[in-house]
Amino acid sequence: MALQDGTDELMDRARDGDGAAWARLVERYSGMLWAIARGHGLGDADSGDVVQTTWLRLVERMDGLRSPAAVGAWLATTARHESARLAARAARDLPPLVVAAPEAAPDQVVLARERLGQVATAIATLPRRCQVLLRMVAQNAGQADLAAALRIPVGSVGPTRARCLETLRGLVR
Incomplete structure (x- = not known):
């Protein structure tokens, strides 16, 4: 039918x-x-x-x-x-999360995990382009790889990274 x-x-x-x-x-x-x-x-x-x-x-x-x-x-x-x-x-x-060394004092571990959670939450609110860039930077991607992934000129990678990091800093203050 x-x-x-x-x-x-x-x-x-x-x-x-x-x-x-x-x-x-x-x-x-x-x-x-x-x-x-x-x-x-x-x-x-x-x-x-x-x-x-x-x-x-x-x-x-x-x-x-x-x-x-x-x-x-x-x-x-x-x-x-x-x-x-x-x-x-x-x-x-996603890059693996780095947690404070086990020999750190319990209060330091708690603070480090809390800060890590704040950073992860802030990264999730960034524009997709910044999320991709920061993940690739964390994996030690080269300038050419970053430029190709973001579809921008190689010369724009540094300023774009700086803007993304500045936005991230503003979110986690």
């Missing part, structure tokens, strides 16, 4: 190479895909990757879909899986 919104017809036309049908599908479902990625705590770049990968998966598997009218549910499920995969990878890529 076909849905009244015409999704099955759009899918059939898109499968046959109709660009207008593809555009309508993208218009209809991209907002949902972005919302799913954002709901997993992903930033702009990772959310964009989720949306793009989800559409790519549809192209790859379009002929195998049993119910073209249910493409919305298929896209949502695929976006959730891709978002979870990227979120898990991002968590693995």
Whole structure:
């Protein structure tokens, strides 16, 4: 039974190479895909990757879909899986937390952990670009790697890093 919104017809036309049908599908479902990625705590770049990968998966598997009218549910499920995969990878890529040496006095350990928590909270509020930059700096990334990751000229890395660190300092004072 076909849905009244015409999704099955759009899918059939898109499968046959109709660009207008593809555009309508993208218009209809991209907002949902972005919302799913954002709901997993992903930033702009990772959310964009989720949306793009989800559409790519549809192209790859379009002929195998049993119910073209249910493409919305298929896209949502695929976006959730891709978002979870990227979120898990991002968590693995975080630099390890450094905790005060065990021989430190208990009050020093508590203060160090409290300060570390403040810094982690502050970093989470920074713009995504600063978060990426600071994580890469913590992993001793080179200027060229930082520039490539941030899509900025190598000469802009230092000033960008300085602005990010100054913003972070303001948040943890």
